[in-house]
Amino acid sequence: MTYFAMEKFCGHSYQFKEELDEDPKNALDGYLKDWGLGVLYRTMMAKASPIIRFKESQKHPGKYYFITRSARSGIMIKRFTYGPFEVNGDAIVESRADGKKFNTRMTMSEDGLTLTQIATHDSLPESRQIRTLMEDGRMKVVAECNGKSVSRIYVPEGHVESKEDEEL
Numbered sequence: 001m002t003y004f005a006m007e008k009f010c011g012h013s014y015q016f017k018e019e020l021d022e023d024p025k026n027a028l029d030g031y032l033k034d035w036g037l038g039v040l041y042r043t044m045m046a047k048a049s050p051i052i053r054f055k056e057s058q059k060h061p062g063k064y065y066f067i068t069r070s071a072r073s074g075i076m077i078k079r080f081t082y083g084p085f086e087v088n089g090d091a092i093v094e095s096r097a098d099g100k101k102f103n104t105r106m107t108m109s110e111d112g113l114t115l116t117q118i119a120t121h122d123s124l125p126e127s128r129q130i131r132t133l134m135e136d137g138r139m140k141v142v143a144e145c146n147g148k149s150v151s152r153i154y155v156p157e158g159h160v161e162s163k164e165d166e167e168l
Contacts, residue, residue, distance in 0.1 A: 005112025009054040014139045014154035027150040034146040036124045060084040
């Protein structure tokens, strides 16, 4: 079932579209600050229009990558990858942009519509990112850390053409 459920997530890239919080700037900043990110990175994230993608690994069949870009195009695009991971498998080590390393695990709900990414660190609170596919095809993302949360909507889009992604 996991393979077929992941196909729903892998079919599109998802572009950030809208904030759901009453005070979105402070919701994002509070979440990122509690997760231990400095002011420079928090400022960059507040201005980003991220696009996310799940992709099955060509090199590791049955495992997946999660790819994030700070924007679809432009001069200063930042690209981050997490994987290869096995859904509902063991945690793998993930390196965040600031160099901190996390044990991160991806789990899927029984209905196949929600992926939860759980990141743990020795000296920082646990972070959860809950990605749910909605009936209209959009993805709701709720990020939680230490009682702070931020909620966003992402819309399905075509994949960013990238040789780097295709080689994973």
